[in-house]
Amino acid sequence: MAAILELQDVHAAYGRIEVLHGVDLTVPRGAVVALLGPNGAGKSTLMKVCSGRMRATSGHVHLGGSHVNGAAPDALARAGLCMIPEGRGVFPNLTVAENLRLSGLAGQATTAQIYETAFTRFPRLAERYDQLAGSMSGGEQQMLAMARALVTNPAVLLVDELSMGLAPLIVRELYEVLAQIAEQGVTVVAVEQFADMALAVADFAAVMTHGRVVAFDEPGVVRRDLAELYLGGDLGGDLGGDLGRAMPV
Numbered sequence: 001m002a003a004i005l006e007l008q009d010v011h012a013a014y015g016r017i018e019v020l021h022g023v024d025l026t027v028p029r030g031a032v033v034a035l036l037g038p039n040g041a042g043k044s045t046l047m048k049v050c051s052g053r054m055r056a057t058s059g060h061v062h063l064g065g066s067h068v069n070g071a072a073p074d075a076l077a078r079a080g081l082c083m084i085p086e087g088r089g090v091f092p093n094l095t096v097a098e099n100l101r102l103s104g105l106a107g108q109a110t111t112a113q114i115y116e117t118a119f120t121r122f123p124r125l126a127e128r129y130d131q132l133a134g135s136m137s138g139g140e141q142q143m144l145a146m147a148r149a150l151v152t153n154p155a156v157l158l159v160d161e162l163s164m165g166l167a168p169l170i171v172r173e174l175y176e177v178l179a180q181i182a183e184q185g186v187t188v189v190a191v192e193q194f195a196d197m198a199l200a201v202a203d204f205a206a207v208m209t210h211g212r213v214v215a216f217d218e219p220g221v222v223r224r225d226l227a228e229l230y231l232g233g234d235l236g237g238d239l240g241g242d243l244g245r246a247m248p249v
């Protein structure tokens with residue numbers, strides 16, 4: 001499978017403190033990749049670098065074979081990469097309809113096309129067309145964030161902590177939608193604390209610790225490796241409660 005997103009020796013820092021220490025990651029076109037790892041491993045930072053919200057201090061980011069280091073988020077969105085940030089990225093004081101109209105590439109689609117894309121996938125949003133986004137439930141807001149991403153017709157969708165603050169049942173529902181989106185050919189990279197939710201829909205799992213990707217394999221293999229490492233105590237402290245609990249130890 002050809003790579004659609006490729007990172008080579010990517011370093012990134014907040015001020016003088018480097019938090020990505022040479023990330024290598026190859027995301028095959030059409031795959032769903034779960035990006036796992038303990039708190040502070042650098043997963044969100046990596047998502048920010050991939051989506052142009054943060055600049056790598058060195059290394060290479062390629063999207064569809066083009067070098068995209070330093071490209072702005074809107075340029076990357078036009079090139080087919082869209083990110084749903086941690087904490088959803090909806091405008092709470094705007095209605096559902098307004099949020100959709102303001103989505104990344106809205107200028108390229110008619111309002112009718114935008115609504116059709118969003119409401120076909122998420123009928124619940126159609127019922128709440130005029131409701132302020134901030135007054136919806138957490139799950140509905142996450143649906144709106146996903147819908148906003150979808151109307152940009154992305155080739156690559158980056159999702160940071162889909163499960164943030166949501167009940168497991170709703171998270172499962174959202175991952176099912178993500179799996180359907182992936183079935184239509186969208187490449188997905190999902191950062192997730194609840195490893196088992198993401199692994200259930202993933203083709204591959206990447207594990208980050210201490211600012212590097214330390215494992216990349218099929219979910220079953222990564223699950224076993226993580227469990228062994230966890231039992232062995234090597235990564236135990238690092239894995240954190242959620243990932244540790246999610247692993248079959």
Ligand SMILES: Nc1ncnc2c1ncn2[C@@H]1O[C@H](COP(=O)(O)OP(=O)(O)OP(=O)(O)O)[C@@H](O)[C@H]1O
Binds near residue numbers: 014019037038041043
């Ligand atoms: N805005 C920031 N300024 C300074 N340091 C930051 C900032 N954001 C993150 N960091 C630090 O960078 C490191 C990596 O953080 P990051 O959020 O990328 O990790 P993560 O793997 O996504 O963690 P989590 O699972 O807890 O969200 C951490 O040590 C964190 O404290």
